[in-house]
Amino acid sequence: MQSTVNYLWHTDDLLGQGATASVYKARNKKSGELVAVKVFNTASYLRPREVQVREFEVLRKLNHQNIVKLFAVEETGGSRQKVLVMEYCSSGSLLSVLESPENAFGLPEEEFLVVLRCVAHVNALSGPKDSLPPKVSPRHEAVPGQRASSPLSAVAGMNHLRENGIVHRDIKPGNILRLLGEEGQSIYKLTDFGAARELDDDEKFVSVYGTEEYLHPDMYERAVLRKPQQKTFGVTVDLWSIGVTLYHAATGSLPFVPFGGPRRNKEMMYRITTEKPAGAIAGTQKEENGPLEWSYTLPVTCRLSLGLQSQLVPILANILEVEQAKCWGFDQFFAETSDILQRVIVHVFSLSQAVLHHVYIHAHNTIAIFLEAVYEQTRVAPQHQKFLFEGHFWVLEPNLSAQHIAHTTASSPLTLLSTASETPKGLAFKDPAQDIPKFFPKVDLQADYTTAKSVLGAGYQALWLARTLLAGQELMLRGLYWCVETFQATCRRTLEVTRMALLFLSSSLGTESVAGMTEMQELKKVTELRSRLRALAEALSRCSHSITESQTSLSNLRSELLKNRDQVHADRSIQQIQYCLDKMNLIYKQFKKSRMRPGLGYNEEQIHKLDKVNFSRLAKRLLQLFQETCVQKYQTSLVTHGRWMREVHETRNHLRMVGCSVAAYNTEAQGAQESLSKILDQVSHQLLQDRTREAQVSPPLTAPYPSPALTDLVLQMQELCEEMKLLAFDLQDNNRVIEGLSRPPSAPDS
Template identity: 80%
Template sequence: MQSTVNYLWHTDDLLGQGATASVYKARNKKSGELVAVKVFNAASYLRPREVQVREFEVLRKLNHQNIVKLFAVEETGSSRQKVLVMEYCSSGSLLSVLESPENAFGLPEEEFLVVLRCVVAGMNHLRENGVVHRDIKPGNIMRLLGEQGQSIYKLTDFGAARQLDDEEKFVSVYGTEEYLHPDMYERAVLRKPQQKAFGVTVDLWSIGVTLYHAATGSLPFVPFGGPRRNKEIMYRITSEKPAGAIAGSQRRENGPLEWSYTFPITCRLSMGLQSQLVPILANILEVEQAKCWGFDQFFAETSDILQRVVIHVFSLPQAVLHHVYIHTHNTISIFLEAVYKQTNVAPQHQEYLLEGHLCVLEPKLSAQQIAHTTASSPLTLFSVASETPKGLTFRDPALDLPKFVPKVDVQADYSTAKSVLGAGHQALRLARTLLAGQELMLRGLYWFVELLQATCRRTLEVTRMALLFLSSSLGAESNVAGMPETQELKKTTELRSKLRTLAGVLSRCSCNITETQMRLSNLSAELAGSRDQVHEDRSVQQIQCCVDKMQLIYKQFKKSRMRPGAGLSSAPIRPHGILFCQLVDQETWFLSVSTRPWLQRGADSQAGQGEF
């Protein structure tokens, strides 16, 4: 146990550890309130005095809901080590959220927007107070739950922070390798002598890497073998990145560098949000500091995203649900153009249904006139032009399954289980998306058929009224029979002949409409039956059951990994199977079980049985 005058903690309650300090979960001695205490070690006191007190001074002047609060600065009783008493965030960090297998391919859209909003607000407060953080990364963004269960993210760890105006420069190097600006990486990691000075925009590079990581679950710049193993290539990727690219990788040893200008297909963000986000990342992940956006433009562009509202549009030609981000002050014309960019359906060809009713959108009206939508109750878009439909594109989760290591290794088994579980969660999300899309497609088609039936009924009614009128007109023909033939009578006779022909055409049309009505009625009944089958589909529940079993396997390996000396010499019992899901087509799921009789080393293995 360790303590200060007012706080108490145990060294087992470690929350995090760095080069100069450790962070523990502690309690107030009087109230029992949970706090986080940052205890500085001996190495921290080797730094210059002004560096030692910099973090205290920075935190004292900051006061914002998206920055971890400083409550007090105290000292331990015996060693008199400095202790920062700070707000405790019970839900870990953004890094721990991203480390969860459920988020192996990035955060869901709603959670990502919360992260974006909180990071932007926190950084805006830093800039208003002339502070540069210099170590922005997911591990330094803490998470806690609000009173209504919503996530709140807060910037923390201001050990590298310092006062710096927009035009000022600094030469000292801080930060974490994967999130460092290339100029800082060159000097700090590669140890190359250079005289470059750095400005506040280095924080923007770190924010860009962090946002990409949150959106995709992966780092944007990855050399073969990983960033920590191949530092020279890591520097090449970041420093040679072409304008507009937001990611770069090297897929094989000594292979070429490959650039990406979009998010990967596995990203969970909608195309509507991705299209807004990519230009921002492209301009803050800019190597040349002179070409990089400043904070003013970054705040303006991100605020523009956060102030938009989402209109959910389900495209029947694509069977895809779209998120269309627009401002409430925009016109419907701008909304129609945004839909065109995502669906390739021209504005003049767009027709909409909302809950089965035709929805007429006047281009000149305000977008506020558009009814409220949700993912389960979107606007249903159909096109009056004949186009080649393009369906949902996705990556088969089975392609992301790792290779199984033949030897027993707790760390390798843990990593494998984690990757397989991540692919399992992705398969589950894909199944839900496909099933929800199928439901929306069948519902939209049912409404469209109902609309056609209503049109047929109205057309048939008008046709029958026209036939009745023609019949009454033609019934007067007998009144003119036997009268002397005149020029006018001849014209009347010709007109009556044309009317009889028209009546025949209308009669045939009436029969055709009646026949079409019967076909549409049968199609409507068939679509209703298909919707019932979708509701009875249990594939999602089956995959969920599979993922739950995989979760138990993962937890077992995670627990085993934490045991002292875990490894080949003290291998635990390996689970009897690793289950995973593979999408064969859009309707069939193949469940595969890899079964191997992994046994714990013991008498049987010594007797020559149960070999690994």
């Protein structure tokens, strides 16, 4: 046990160890509160006095939620070693999070954004303001009077920390600690300011600190390769370290990897970082003495959405730049990261692609900008974008603010309909079974642990993909179901209007000609009009029959969708994969514990061999489930989805044409009815005049009014015309709905 005046710790509770100090978990003697104590060793006192006190001074100067707090500086009782008493972060570091097999291929998007926010906050301390103003593109221009949407914006942290003009010089995942907040959220805090120092605007430094994988190439050349050079370093060296850290968090691996690894091939490591082309964010050498391969995008195994990747990649490309003159400054870096963090995410599921997109948009932007962002990811032009949300059409007016867009989630996105009929491509992914290692027959505790960790990481990637593929199937079925329901409602409405028109036409055609009309010139016109109305009635009857057929087809499709939805809900492959992972995880933890031992006894070694066999069997079963159940079902669902989408497109186009025909027939019928009404009105008026003249010559036996049959016919025609006008209004409204579902197939996409 060791102690200071107020704190007590055991040397077994080691949290971390470096060249000059060790960090332990300790307790306050009075309150029992857990803290972390950094105890400096003898070697630390060989450093110059100003270097020894620098960390104390830096921590005392800084006060930020994303920096580990300094509580006190004390001394041990006997050796009087300096002890920093600091905030204890119980959940390890970002490195330990990334070392977990669950994150072998990078963090989930939500967690990565937390890391980005915390790194953007605290790394404002990496240096003073740049001398040049940031180059902000038009998409980042703020609306006058518009404030950032997040109270924890990166700018707030930047303003506080940049005032202190400090460069950290050892930014890496191991120096970003993690703790859980009261609501279970991750909070990341920068620690280890042993290499930090204050630096003015144009001041340079020559001393070298840091961890080699995260070092700026100029510092790497001197510190690792030991090559003499006269270069000085500015505050932007931290930006390189931030870039490597963010790439590591996004992908689970380092961006620059020579054959054999960074620590084994240092010359090639330096060559990769210095020869990197502009715009490249990663470089690897896959064969000994082989060529270098450059990447300009994040790998397909990355879990970040393409929407976030499109925002992140330009940042990485501009801070992973060797030449300091070409590298972004901190103002530009924080402007761009703040821009990402202040955006809202709109989840959009493209029904024609069968892909879920994350669209990052500012709340103060217009919907027109959102529609363009959707186009960038889906290639569906704004004029051809129609959206459904929770089963209803969601009309987006381009001039309105993006705040009017519905609140979406990954499980409840906007569903995008496109007029183009294309084969769904689905999610692009890499099979986790590719390139996974196998156990060597010989017992090698370190090698067995490493192999188990890699295989388990592939298993967790398979689980994540399986969940993503299953969620995609659910979104496909749900989106199609909503389309079918919408089209059925359109069918019912069109059919109702068509039947009303037929009823009115039948009523008109069923009325007999009145007596006295046979001698009139208008009889021929009446006959022609009635013949025309009869033809229209027959055409509307055919439309009614066609709509009924569409209803039957949609009902059949609806039944298929419900059947497939039940099958998706009954799928248990996720639970089976999770079961295999739980069993594998127990063996992995045992391997992790065993690797720290010098060797195993005979019985323990036999158990270890059996564990390897069981682990391999479980891994084979897991990957088999993924490939033969999850992937095959997904691929089958894509084929079926494509067939159903073609049916939906055909039905939509058919309904549009039928709706147009009904509208045209209705217009024509309305004109015929009005003509017929006018003729009958004229006949009625003429008969009335004739009867009046006859009455003046001789007293009438009956009242001088037209016959009841003719009067009823005229009134019926007038009523029918009014009904047809209402019918025309209904059809116009109905056609607007149909037109909203589709454009003519020949319409261009852009």
